[in-house]
Amino acid sequence: MNINSSVLLSKYIKAYTLKMVSKAKASHVGGGLSISDILAVLYNNILYFDSQKPLLESRDRFILSKGHCCAALYATLALKNFFTLRDLNSFAQFGSNFMSHASHKVKGVEFSTGSLGHGLPYAVGKAVAAKSRNKKWEVFVLLSDGELNEGSNWEATLFASHHNLNNLTIIVDYNKLQSLTTVEKTIKIEPLKDKFEAFGCYVSEVNGHDHEELKKSLSKKNKKNSPKVIIAHTVKGKGVSFMENRVEWHYKSPDKDQLEMALNEIGVSL
Amino acid sequence: MRNYFIDLLTKEAKSNNKIMLMVGDLGFSVVENFKEKYPKQFINAGVAEQNMTGMAAGLASEKFHVFTYSIANFNTFRCSEQIRNDIDYHNYNVTVVSVGGGLSYGALGYSHHAIQDYALMRSFPNMTIYAPGTMSEITNCMKQIFRSKSPAYLRLGKTLPKNLKKLNKSNDQAPGKWTKILECKNRESRKCILTTGAVIDDAVKMQKKEEFSNYHIYSLPIWGMKYKTLQAQQINKWDEIVTLEDHLEDGGFGSYILECNSNIQTAGETKIKLKSLNKNVCNTVGDQDNLKEHFKFAH
Structure with missing residues (x-):
């Protein structure tokens, strides 16, 4: 498939994510939908890669830290021709490399x-x-908001800032919902921008579903000699009205009827 | 042991710019020479072992051979999931170097007793454990590590055996292979003490006692899940084996040898006895020698 518009790409990412999760009766469709626009902009407009040479030395490196939302990444990689869309049918099936948490055994997954x-x-x-090797390629990593409860992120941010790693972009998928309830009710992370700034990062906040805002912030020159952080305000379940902002879609998979309704709302038929 | 290790690493770094030494803010009076000679190949990750280990995986994914250096449990247990998921699962070329194996830092208390580390590290399928007990074993372990492209755990004790001259200095320490350290007077004896790690002195002391005077001393410095199938044949040569390790019994080296001997197809008649640290060592303060003596280690 040859899609050159990030908006169209994001619709297909959402559609395939829904289809894969539904078929496999898997979880995490809500988070997959909240990162689909970010993935579409990254893979359509920002990252340098060659899908036929997934390990090309000069490629930009993208790491999906919130690995539970890998269906959206696999869909993106298929839509960008790392492998076929038919390969997605094996998602979470016995013997498949497409396990339901991000797997480096899938082409294009770092x-x-x-x-x-x-x-x-x-x-x-x-x-x-x-x-250390004076390479020009850059590193992008996508984190979830609930994930920021993990102390290792803050260890890494301290280090990245201390060592002026301005070739690193940290994107936070800030959909405000984590596993059991809201981020606010679980472990407050606000004021998030201030926190990253206090750690020495160059921080911007965007609407994580606005492609122009995403493109602008992702391609904007890093003004500081430090890691760039993009706090992307998103909606869990984005694009499917009955999933948006509902914690149960962290776990549930859409049945046949729900899948049809969801695809109608996305506006893509597969 | 740690000074000799760092000397070998420094020599290797001269011709290999893929070597990267990461320390968890430890190594005072040990790592300075390396840092001075190869500043671009040295990183102090700070007191943050989870990040150090995750970063090591990231660096190894870009073809660096990374050594993460710290004391006792800090770069093993503290970051065990990073070793499991980031390093071992991806089969990255990272060597976790822990100084103070066993009770080397005995007087510093339980936090510094590395007495469960074999249990952790041998549970990872791609991991090779390197537990040298002599100078020549360190040399050989490092040769193997430099050659290897997969995860490694190098466990260093504080001291080297006192009676080095008597000991066999083999240059032939392939992974999973036992090495003769010291023969007993009765060359025909089919009994041996099998050690791993820095307990050779303890084995020599054991052999001096009447009860064990008829036991040869062998060591197995390079082992792990990958080399289990090599053990049965070596075990079956003996009537009796006494394993010796400065580690708790559960999940340790002796348990490994017992597991290797439990396969129905290859199990022989060899009698295997385990000598390890008493679990009560966890609640007692004292230096290594005092603790070993108090709990009758290697008695």
Whole structure:
């Protein structure tokens, strides 16, 4: 499939995410929908890659730290021709590489994740490697908001800032809902922008579903000699009215009728 | 042991710019020379072992051979999930170097007793444990580590055996292979003490006692899940084996040897006895020698 518009790409990412999760009776569709616009902009407009050479040395590195939302990443990679859309049918099936947490055994996936708080330290290691070898490629890592409860993220942010890793972009999918309830009721993370700024990062806040805002902030030159943080305000379950902002869609998978309704709302038929 | 390790690493870094030494804000009077000679290959990750280990995986994914250096449990248990998921699952070339194996830092208390580390590290499928007990074993372990492309755990004790001259200095320590350290007077004896790690002195002391005077001393410095199938044949050569380790019995080296001997197809008649640290060591303060003596280690 050849899609050159990030908006159209994001619709297909959402549609395939819904279809994969529904077929596999898997979880985490809500978080997958909240990151679909971010993934679409990254893979359509920002990241440098060659889908036929997934390990191309000069590629930008993208790490999905919130590995439970991998269906959206797998869909993105298929839509960008790392493998076929038919391959997505094996998602979470016996013997498949497409496990329901991000797997490095899938072409284009840099790093297996699933336990939260692992992606950022790994991304920092890659950013150090690039600096140490004077490479121009950059590192992007996508974290969830609930994931920020993990202390390893703050260890990594301290380090990245201290070592002026301005080749690192941290994106926070801030959909305000975590596993059991809201972020606010679980462990408050506000004032989030101030926190990252206090750690020495160059921080911006965007609407994580506005492609122009995302493009602008992701491509904006890092004004500080420090990691860039983009706090992307998002909606869990974005694009499907009966899933939006509802914590149960962290777990539930849409049945056949719900899938049809959801695809209608997204405006894509598969 | 740690000074000798760092000397070997420094020599290797001269010709190998992929070597990266990361320390968890430890290594005073040990790592300075390396840092001075190869500042671009040295990172102090601060007191943050989870981040250090995750970063090590990231660096290894870009073809660095990373050594994470710390004391006792800090770079093993504190970051065990990073070792499990980030390093071992991805089969990255990271060597976790823990100084103060066993009771080396005995007087510093339980936080510094590395007496459950084998249990943790041997549970990872791609991990090779390197537990040298002599200078030549460190040399050989480091040769193997530099050659290897997969996860490694290097466990260093504080001291080297006192009676080095008598000991066999083998240059032939392949992974999973036992090495002869010291023969007993009765060369025909089919009994041995099998050690891993920095307990050679303890084995020599044991052999001096009448009860064990008829036991040869062997060591197995390089082991792990990958090398289990190599053990049965070596175990079956003996009538009796006494394993010796400065680690708790559960999940340790002796348990590993017992597991290797439990396969119905290969199990022989060898009698295996385990000698390890008494669990009450956890609640007692004292230096390594005092603690070993008090709890009758290797008696």
